[in-house]
Amino acid sequence: MNDENKNVGQQFDRLPATDDDRKVEGRASREAVVDFFTERFGIDPAVFENFSFWEKGKGKIWIFADDVPNPIRVEGLGMTVLRTRQEHWKPTQSAIQRFGPHASRNIIELDGEAAATFVRGEDQELDWEGDWGYLIAAHSLGGEREPIGVGLYVYGELRSTVPKGNREELSPP
Amino acid sequence: MNPLERYAPLIDDYDAFLAACERPLPSVVRVNTIKVDPARARRALDKEGIDYEPVDWHDHLLRLPEASPGTNWPYFHGWLHGQEEVSAVPALALDPQPGEKIWDSCAAPGSKTTQLSALMDDRGLVVGNDNNLGRLSSLRHNAERLGVTNLVVTKQDGRNYSLKPFGFEEFDRAIVDAPCSCEGTVRKNPTTLEEWTLEHVHSVAAVQKGILSRAVQATKPGGTVVYSTCTFAPEENEAVVDHVLETEDCAVVAFDPPLDSVSGVTEWEGDSYDPSVTDTHRIYPHLNDTGGFYCAKLEVGR
Numbered sequence: 001m002n003d004e005n006k007n008v009g010q011q012f013d014r015l016p017a018t019d020d021d022r023k024v025e026g027r028a029s030r031e032a033v034v035d036f037f038t039e040r041f042g043i044d045p046a047v048f049e050n051f052s053f054w055e056k057g058k059g060k061i062w063i064f065a066d067d068v069p070n071p072i073r074v075e076g077l078g079m080t081v082l083r084t085r086q087e088h089w090k091p092t093q094s095a096i097q098r099f100g101p102h103a104s105r106n107i108i109e110l111d112g113e114a115a116a117t118f119v120r121g122e123d124q125e126l127d128w129e130g131d132w133g134y135l136i137a138a139h140s141l142g143g144e145r146e147p148i149g150v151g152l153y154v155y156g157e158l159r160s161t162v163p164k165g166n167r168e169e170l171s172p173p
Numbered sequence: 174m175n176p177l178e179r180y181a182p183l184i185d186d187y188d189a190f191l192a193a194c195e196r197p198l199p200s201v202v203r204v205n206t207i208k209v210d211p212a213r214a215r216r217a218l219d220k221e222g223i224d225y226e227p228v229d230w231h232d233h234l235l236r237l238p239e240a241s242p243g244t245n246w247p248y249f250h251g252w253l254h255g256q257e258e259v260s261a262v263p264a265l266a267l268d269p270q271p272g273e274k275i276w277d278s279c280a281a282p283g284s285k286t287t288q289l290s291a292l293m294d295d296r297g298l299v300v301g302n303d304n305n306l307g308r309l310s311s312l313r314h315n316a317e318r319l320g321v322t323n324l325v326v327t328k329q330d331g332r333n334y335s336l337k338p339f340g341f342e343e344f345d346r347a348i349v350d351a352p353c354s355c356e357g358t359v360r361k362n363p364t365t366l367e368e369w370t371l372e373h374v375h376s377v378a379a380v381q382k383g384i385l386s387r388a389v390q391a392t393k394p395g396g397t398v399v400y401s402t403c404t405f406a407p408e409e410n411e412a413v414v415d416h417v418l419e420t421e422d423c424a425v426v427a428f429d430p431p432l433d434s435v436s437g438v439t440e441w442e443g444d445s446y447d448p449s450v451t452d453t454h455r456i457y458p459h460l461n462d463t464g465g466f467y468c469a470k471l472e473v474g475r
Binding site for chain 2: 050051063064065066068069072073074075076077078079080094097098119141142143144146148165166168169170171173
């Protein structure tokens, strides 16, 4: 098997346009990544039109504002957006903060106390009528709704996925 | 002996200079326009009861007299980033445009790099390079937190930087915010001067010359290169610019910095520099109540 057909951990590979174009087994396609954000969160695919998508490491997807030769060996290419190659794809906090304002569904709005609990990295029991799975946790800030990060809703509980290094002790806004 | 004494002959009001160096630095944040507009960020700070003063020369900069800039909601959302007021100058001097290709040779930890991305509306390409893996990880972390998507991070020695991975030959603009003896950060790190040696000044100046030369070579004809340091030593400032004026095809371009400054010096300890270095800028701490800084703008020969 040559490099073209396998995932090489040290380099960034551009995602194939569609699943039919795929050469590396298990690699997500650009179409599937955009569909994920559209289907799960209602983000208009046009939002992603002028970006390229890349994989480095198994399943870590990066979004990049420009384009570069494929593959490329560099330390970083744009911003991480999604973790694939697992049963449920998981968006990153940075992706949700950057592109979440375009979302229209699977957004759980937190009041002040709940938002503070969430950014401390703590799980909490909350009512939610919608789908289980990854949700955009949002609150009101500066007069508008603003996404905070990614929560996993299961069994009546919102689990915070705020990364350890980003957790903060903040007063309710 | 305080190493700053060697600069007494260069500074008009040396006592005011020394007094400013002994005061702690005000805490300043830059509003990250990739994620929020400045008016909304200010509303959010108002609502949280966090005091701030707008910086009069730039509506994206806010002084926070009391709060620790890292612990509030706007910061958590990546709306704010701690950045010394004077360090916002070189990116503005570079004036990068959306869609361009920019090289930031010494990027970590990334406050200037992410400012470049914001100035470009996060479109085009910023190549943020550094040669230290630990510092690169803070660059990556900061860029991610601020929602930057147009940054490529590389780990190379800036002095012989290769553009090979990118499939293009030259950048539109480059910024060299060089590693330096950091004398101008004394208000933030009072121990800086205890470690000061003239040998270090000379060895770091050799590195600065190498990186700035490479930046001129890697930038297109007519393109802009900005050189900056946070130090006062002419060996690391005017002498470095003078060196590339001699060895590379480029010229100093006059620019009007948004803060009070004085002209670069043409003579220092028996050496003399190209007269055009008077169009480069020294920013002393007492002039604007900031850290110390040096900034030069160059144009690559056509």
